[in-house]
Amino acid sequence: MLSAAPKRSVIHTLPNNNEVVDYLSHLLKQCITIHQIQKLHTRVFLLLTQVHPSSSAFLGAGLVSAYSKFGLLNRARKVFDTMPLDCISNILLWNSILRAHNKNDEFQHTLRLYHRMRCFRVFPDAFTFPLVIRACAALAVDSICKNVLSHVVHLGFQNHLHVCNELLNMYGKLGRMDVATNVFDRMIVRTHISWNTMVSGFSLNYDCDSAFKIFRKMKLQGFEPNPVTWTSLLSSYNRCRRFEQALELYNEMRRDGVDCTAEALALIISVCANSNALCTGEVMHGYTITAGFEDYSFVKNSLLCMYGKNGAVRDAEYLFSDMKPKNIVTWNILISCYAESGLCDEAFAIFLQLKKLNIDPAVRPNVISWSAVIGCFASNGRCEESLHLFRQMQHSGILSNSVLFCSILSACAELSALILGREIHGHVIRGSLESNILVGNGLVNMYTKCGSVRYGNLVFEKIIGKDTYSWNTMIVGYGMHGLGEKALQTFKRMIESGYEPDGVTFVACLSSCSHAGLVSEGRKLFDQMKGEFKFEPQLEHYSCMVDLLGRAGFLKEAYNMVKTMPMEPNVCVLGALLNSCSMYKNTDVAQETASLMYSHSSAMTGSYMLLSNIYAASGKWEDSAKVRISARTKGLKKIAGLSWIEVKKKVSMFSSGEAVETGMHELYSILQNLSLQMEEDASEYYF
Numbered sequence: 195m196l197s198a199a200p201k202r203s204v205i206h207t208l209p210n211n212n213e214v215v216d217y218l219s220h221l222l223k224q225c226i227t228i229h230q231i232q233k234l235h236t237r238v239f240l241l242l243t244q245v246h247p248s249s250s251a252f253l254g255a256g257l258v259s260a261y262s263k264f265g266l267l268n269r270a271r272k273v274f275d276t277m278p279l280d281c282i283s284n285i286l287l288w289n290s291i292l293r294a295h296n297k298n299d300e301f302q303h304t305l306r307l308y309h310r311m312r313c314f315r316v317f318p319d320a321f322t323f324p325l326v327i328r329a330c331a332a333l334a335v336d337s338i339c340k341n342v343l344s345h346v347v348h349l350g351f352q353n354h355l356h357v358c359n360e361l362l363n364m365y366g367k368l369g370r371m372d373v374a375t376n377v378f379d380r381m382i383v384r385t386h387i388s389w390n391t392m393v394s395g396f397s398l399n400y401d402c403d404s405a406f407k408i409f410r411k412m413k414l415q416g417f418e419p420n421p422v423t424w425t426s427l428l429s430s431y432n433r434c435r436r437f438e439q440a441l442e443l444y445n446e447m448r449r450d451g452v453d454c455t456a457e458a459l460a461l462i463i464s465v466c467a468n469s470n471a472l473c474t475g476e477v478m479h480g481y482t483i484t485a486g487f488e489d490y491s492f493v494k495n496s497l498l499c500m501y502g503k504n505g506a507v508r509d510a511e512y513l514f515s516d517m518k519p520k521n522i523v524t525w526n527i528l529i530s531c532y533a534e535s536g537l538c539d540e541a542f543a544i545f546l547q548l549k550k551l552n553i554d555p556a557v558r559p560n561v562i563s564w565s566a567v568i569g570c571f572a573s574n575g576r577c578e579e580s581l582h583l584f585r586q587m588q589h590s591g592i593l594s595n596s597v598l599f600c601s602i603l604s605a606c607a608e609l610s611a612l613i614l615g616r617e618i619h620g621h622v623i624r625g626s627l628e629s630n631i632l633v634g635n636g637l638v639n640m641y642t643k644c645g646s647v648r649y650g651n652l653v654f655e656k657i658i659g660k661d662t663y664s665w666n667t668m669i670v671g672y673g674m675h676g677l678g679e680k681a682l683q684t685f686k687r688m689i690e691s692g693y694e695p696d697g698v699t700f701v702a703c704l705s706s707c708s709h710a711g712l713v714s715e716g717r718k719l720f721d722q723m724k725g726e727f728k729f730e731p732q733l734e735h736y737s738c739m740v741d742l743l744g745r746a747g748f749l750k751e752a753y754n755m756v757k758t759m760p761m762e763p764n765v766c767v768l769g770a771l772l773n774s775c776s777m778y779k780n781t782d783v784a785q786e787t788a789s790l791m792y793s794h795s796s797a798m799t800g801s802y803m804l805l806s807n808i809y810a811a812s813g814k815w816e817d818s819a820k821v822r823i824s825a826r827t828k829g830l831k832k833i834a835g836l837s838w839i840e841v842k843k844k845v846s847m848f849s850s851g852e853a854v855e856t857g858m859h860e861l862y863s864i865l866q867n868l869s870l871q872m873e874e875d876a877s878e879y880y881f
Contacts, residue, residue, distance in 0.1 A: 251277070251284035258287070262294030270294045285319050292325045304329035305338065323351055324360040331364035339364060355383050359391055366395025371404070390422050397430030402439075405430040425458045432461060437469035456487050460496040467500035475500040495523050502531025507540075526562045533570035538579075541570050561595050569601035577605040581614065594621060596630045603636035612644035619653075631657060635664050642671025662693055669702040678710025682719075697732060704738035708745055716742045733759075737767045744774025749783045 254277045261270040274291045281287055288311050295304040308326050311318070318326070323346055330339045343361070351357045358381050365374035374395055381388060389412045396405035409427050412419060419427075424447045431440035444462045448454065459482060466475035479497055487493050494517055501510040514520070514528045525548045532541035545567045548559050564587045571580035584602050587594070594602075599622055606615035619637055627633045634657040641650035654660075654668045665688040672681035685703050688695065700723055707716035720739055723729045731739075736759050743752035752771055756763050775783050 251281040251287040254281060255286050255290035258290040258294055262297050265298060267294060267298045267300065282314055283316055285316060285322065288316055289319075289321050289325065292322065292329075296325055296328055299332070301329040301332040305333070318345070318349065320351060320354050320356060323354075323357045327357070327360040327364050331360075331367045334368055336368065339368065352380075353382050355381075355385065355388075359385075359387050362388065362391040362395060366391065366398055369399055371395055371399055371401065384417075386417060386420055386423070389417055390420075390426060393423055393426040393430070397426050397433060400430075400433050402427075402430040402434040402436060419452070421452060421455045421458060424452055425455065425461060428458060428461050428465070432465050432468065435468065437465050437471070440465045441469075441471070441474065454481075454485065456490045456493050459485075459487055460490075460493045463493070463496040463500050467496070467503040470504055472500075472504040472506060475504065491517075491519075491521060491524070495527055498524065498527045498531070502527060502534065505535060507531055507535055507537070520557070522557050522560060522563075525557065526560070526566065529563055529566045533566045536570070536574055538567075538570045538574055538576060541567050559590075559592070561592050561598060564592055565595065565598040565601065568598060568605075572601045572605040572608075575608075577609045580605045581609070581611070594625065596627055596633050599627065599633050600636040603633075603640045607640040607643040610644045612641075612646060615640040615644055628656070629658060631659060631661060631664065635661075635667055638664065638667045638671065642667070642674065645675070647671055647675055647677065660691075660693075662696055662699065665693060666696075666698045666702055669699065669706065673702055673706025673709055676709050678706045678712045678715070681706035681710075682712070682715060695727060695729070697729070697734070700729065700731075701734050701738055704735060704742060708738055708742040711746060713742060713746045713748070733761060733764055733767065736763070737770050740767055741770040741774070744771055745777065747774075749774055749780050753783050 254273060257273045258270045261267070261273065270291065274287065277287060288307070292304050292307055295301070295307065304326065308318075308322075308329075311322075323342075326342055327346075330342050346352055346357060346361070358377055361377050362374050365371065365377065374392065378384075378388065378392055389408065392408045393405050393412075396402070396408065405427055409419060409423065412423070424443075428440055428443055428447075431437070431443060440462070444458075444465075447458070459478065463475060463478050463482075466472070466478060475497070478500075482488050482493055482497065494513065498510055498513050498517075501507070501513060510528060510531045514524065517524055525544070529541050529544050529548070532538075532544065545559060545563060548557070548563060551557055564583070568580045568583045568587070571577070571583065580602065584598075584605075587598075599618060602618055603615065606612075606618065615637075618640075622628060622633055622637065634653060637653045638650045638657075641647070641653060650671050651668065654664065657664055665684065669681045669684050669688075672678070672684060681703060685695070685699065688699070700719070703719055704716055707713070707719065716739065720731065720735070723731055723735065736755065740752045740755055743749075743755065749771075752774060756767060756771060759767070771783070774780075
């Protein structure tokens with residue numbers, strides 16, 4: 195351990211310069227403070243011109259490594275740039291600066307330096323290529339990777355073990371496991387690292403079957419899988435959501451006598467979280483304690499997540515209170531536990547606790563914390579609160595991510611807050627998230643639900659790599675505004691583009707036909723579902739057809755469809771038929787529908803109110819009263835409708851019979867004045 199900087203007389207007291215170089219190199223490796231490195235830097239600088247260029251390069255490489263160890267990349271670059279010209283051809287010096295940039299995630303600069311090195315006609319060695327290939331893997335640029343591979347082959351390093359291992363890792367990250375397999379098959383020598391890299395590559399690319407094959411092949415060729423191999427294999431099954439097989443493999447690992455690592459344990463706890471296996475998770479919790487892994491924060495975080503995802507919120511709370519210290523991941527997991535359980539107030543309370551902490555600057559609410567709370571409020575119908583929180587987040591300077599944008603766009607859509615939605619669109623553009631398909635779909639949904647179908651279509655057309663949800667959202671948008679023909683044209687484009695329609699697609703199209711009165715088109719599509727697309731209609735599709743026929747006045751045909759359905763009609767189907775009966779004041783079909791509705795186990799208040807109104811409109815007051823009494827007996831109560839208005843970016847909601855909100859009296863005053871003015875204008879017109 196270095197205790198102090200070397201004295202000025204050290205160089206003169208040592209027998210020769212070679213020993214001085216070795217001594218200084220040793221001291222550089224022992225440095226534990228930046229001050230020590232700086233003092234040695236001065237001694238090294240004085241010596242560089244007095245020793246052989248190879249020794250100068252050796253010392254320069256040591257200085258570069260010492261500075262990069264402390265993250266001082268600029269100083270490392272300065273050392274490299276000020277080295278004597280006769281050192282420039284030494285590959286050791288180049289390798290040290292390449293390694294320094296990789297260590298600090300400056301991969302783009304690594305490749306620039308590699309290009310510069312080739313311009314100086316310095317030939318890379320077996321240590322250079324792994325560094326360059328690692329940078330290529332991080333940047334994932336196909337053309338650069340191909341160029342580097344050609345250099346590897348041209349210089350004859352295609353059979354070098356470390357170079358090949360890095361190539362396997364690179365192609366795994368690029369998703370080119372076919373090329374990785376070719377490289378692997380041609381390797382003359384393989385180590386555990388080679389096999390583990392292949393298993394990890396298949397895991398990364400969600401191919402657990404191939405990962406298992408390579409795992410078995412590894413055993414057959416005399417390589418005993420180590421904990422890293424097992425962890426990669428378990429990870430592949432977890433990624434592919436094949437949780438039962440992951441648990442079976444874990445048990446096999448234990449039977450084979452392989453020691454369980456903290457990483458493998460955290461992974462298997464994650465499997466329990468994703469598969470709702472609370473009992474197995476509790477067993478793993480016990481093993482965590484007995485095996486001495488309870489002090490690992492990432493293991494405890496996995497346990498916390500497991501309890502939360504399995505709905506055991508109280509157990510998660512108890513574990514959270516026992517964890518010391520708590521990092522930001524820990525806080526976010528507990529907030530997410532409450533959020534996923536729909537406990538918005540509890541999630542918000544924990545969020546506020548986190549906000550008040552003044553212990554560590556790293557433990558502050560980040561975008562994940564905000565997203566969990568905002569998303570919880572938005573998904574549970576408390577859109578005003580989610581928008582209010584989003585404003586607070588903006589003022590705190592936290593940058594939004596794609597998940598948060600999706601949540602807030604959903605809230606804007608539910609409240610028809612078009613102005614705020616457009617503002618969010620601006621944030622999306624500034625954050626360069628336009629190409630994100632989730633955000634694009636959210637924007638289409640927001641614009642169409644807010645009545646701006648044209649803007650919704652513009653966003654839709656710009657989405658690259660549309661998925662089924664994108665097409666469905668656009669079809670729904672056209673349908674809800676009565677643009678049935680546009681919806682059907684979009685459906686046709688979807689099929690021509692090679693996308694498979696799903697149940698939601700057909701509901702959207704049939705609903706569009708219903709709202710636009712396209713009866714023949716709807717009938718044709720319903721027949722195509724079973725004939726051309728081999729899709730068996732479900733209750734929601736029959737509900738759309740009953741609504742389509744009923745709205746067009748084909749009440750008997752709609753009733754016959756209800757009677758001949760292959761499954762029992764639910765309240766939505768019966769409600770659609772009753773709504774049509776109300777439109778055409780048809781008491782006969784309404785009465786027949788009523789008998790089906792009464793026999794149904796579940797009930798909707800709206801259906802009873804519709805039936806009561808149909809009877810009342812026909813003068814059958816006694817029948818109308820009986821229906822209302824029946825609804826009251828079953829404990830059904832009509833929920834009052836809500837209206838909302840956006841004024842100065844604030845959304846206000848109001849309902850009949852409710853107390854006036856703060857500021858709403860001004861709104862009512864304006865409405866009253868407008869009504870009086872309309873009455874005056876009308877009287878002047880008539881008289």
